[in-house]
């Protein structure tokens with residue numbers, strides 16, 4: 200059994216909570232006591248039906264306001280796969296939540312209401328999915344029961360969305376007509392829409408091929424921790440622990456260590472369960488090298504003929520996540536792979552209107568939930584790839600040095 | 616692991632993620648400690664910590680917040696495991712703290728709430744800056760929004776509105792003096808994943824997790840063991856039946872479930888088929904109110 204992580208997004212009332220409730224319910228991931236608690240609350244509030252969306256409203260503040268504020272993680276499994284859902288609130292104020300949820304997702308489901316079709320928010324959601332390079336996108340056209348299961352309505356929305364998606368460079372798009380409330384095309388194909396020949400939503404989630412989504416070409420191993428047992432039996436043992444960020448590492452491979460540039464060979468790849476022949480993302484392993492080289496946390500093991508940029512000038516799309524705006528001249532802490540540095544905001548090239556995709560190059564700052572193209576200068580070089588090539592070595596976070604809060608997320612567009 | 620496909624199984628994925636988290640904390644935070652109660656989640660966590668630094672020993676001690684309301688099987692297990700690993704065990708004792716007047720026994724005898732000040736005192740005394748806990752997001756709804764690195768202010772308090780976004784596998788462990796991070800390496804595990812892992816790794820857990828005969832009585836629809844911490848009241852009668860524990864907490868509050876599952880395979884079957892969450896089924900403490908867990912977390916609980 201493998202694991203698929205997906206994020207869900209939709210505008211308020213498109214039926215996101217109902218869909219998640221349905222997936223959890225049909226896969227028996229909702230428990231009787233959870234359901235009873237939701238039923239009790241629904242009754243107290245005088246709802247006419249049991250509001251499954253309460254299952255995903257975790258915190259008191261959210262229940263009181265009747266809205267979801269933060270990303271919630273949900274879990275269910277079928278005999279084929281385990282699923283982790285990042286349930287992200289759809290409102291524009293929560294762009295940062297969707298960015299957060301999408302950063303680890305293999306797939307994203309964007310919901311639209313069949314009666315309304317594509318709205319501004321659907322465009323924004325699809326854009327964020329493509330910005331974060333989630334490899335698979337599903338457009339779920341919900342509430343098909345309210346449009347008489349109409350093929351015409353569905354195809355209209357499908358067409359409009361597909362043409363928009365081509366602009367965004369979405370690698371894999373699947374469009375499914377559903378009724379989250381009645382369960383049509385959720386687990387099995389709906390008899391109400393015989394014209395639809397694609398898979399049910401769950402069937403697609405279970406079968407979508409994700410093994411080749413990871414970068415298996417560019418060897419990237421950010422050194423996370425140096426292991427040196429201080430024991431008598433292993434006096435000379437020295438190995439480098441980390442999580443593979445790209446490519447396939449094998450014992451015997453010639454490798455280069457950055458930023459020093461020394462080359463050596465992999466003597467062995469080890470885990471507590473014994474040596475492994477190959478290591479690939481996202482395995483956490485320990486690498487031993489043939490030569491003694493001075494290596495520390497934040498260094499990167501790669502191949503001599505395939506290296507990341509060793510760069511202090513970083514261009515990136517940044518999603519700003521703090522109340523106080525980002526502006527040129529600011530100094531921030533940056534964390535990229537296992538390397539930490541300081542960064543100066545040199546320039547804000549433009550702010551992107553996430554609804555129209557219009558670039559505003561007169562913008563002087565990025566506010567909370569804004570996205571823009573930023574140029575940074577770091578105090579030490581980052582060992583970086585373009586985000587489009589590798590999500591692990593192309594992404595970074597920005598941290599306010601005074602408050603220590605995470606204030607921004609960046610996706611590298613070029614590094615030199 | 617299907618190497619030829621370059622795709623990890625769900626357990627390998629979860630293990631790799633947890634190992635990454637352990638190493639990240641050890642690299643970035645000064646004085647971590649692993650909360651070890653002898654319960655199944657903390658046992659799994661301990662195994663993962665062992666793996667993360669192998670062949671070196673894990674570079675931090677373990678701590679038990681001892682309510683004094685223990686199942687003897689669990690305490691024995693704790694001591695055996697600690698001895699095997701040769702790690703340092705710090706015990707923060709609630710009975711001790713009661714005697715010293717740090718906390719006062721609650722009228723209902725529950726020590727769930729009063730263990731929080733005891734935990735916080737120990738954190739301060741030992742200047743721990745990161746505490747590994749075995750909590751999972753599937754356990755309870757206040758936990759579904761919890762971060763892997765959960766930031767706590769210098770009173771150990773959790774503010775759900777002041778949590779750091781977590782992107783990719785980049786965690787922000789920067790803190791000021793006095794502040795701390797609670798770290799949850801098992802965030803993405805479910806109860807079933809934990810049992811599958813116990814099976815795969817052949818991890819020993821205290822015997823009370825498997826079906827055994829026990830003298831119990833029924834209260835609020837739950838089965839409580841008749842022991843020194845928890846006696847039947849008027850009208851509650853005891854009887855002997857076959858039960859097991861799904862969670863192990865305060866022995867005065869944790870209920871058993873009827874079960875014949877006496878092997879790990881049978882437990883997995885049972886957990887897969889059950890229709891009650893482990894907390895809803897067995898924890899008197901979480902039933903108090905809709906937001907019981909949320910409130911306790913805000914005070915500094917896990």
Ligand SMILES: Nc1nc2c(ncn2[C@@H]2O[C@H](COP(=O)(O)OP(=O)(O)O)[C@@H](O)[C@H]2O)c(=O)[nH]1
Nearest residue numbers: 210211212213214215216217252342378379380
């Ligand atoms: N008729 C119909 N109503 C639906 C469907 N899905 C959701 N709804 C209703 O739409 C409303 C909003 O759903 P909810 O799941 O709370 O939306 P969210 O804000 O996106 O989470 C609720 O009244 C649902 O019962 C559907 O497929 N058909």
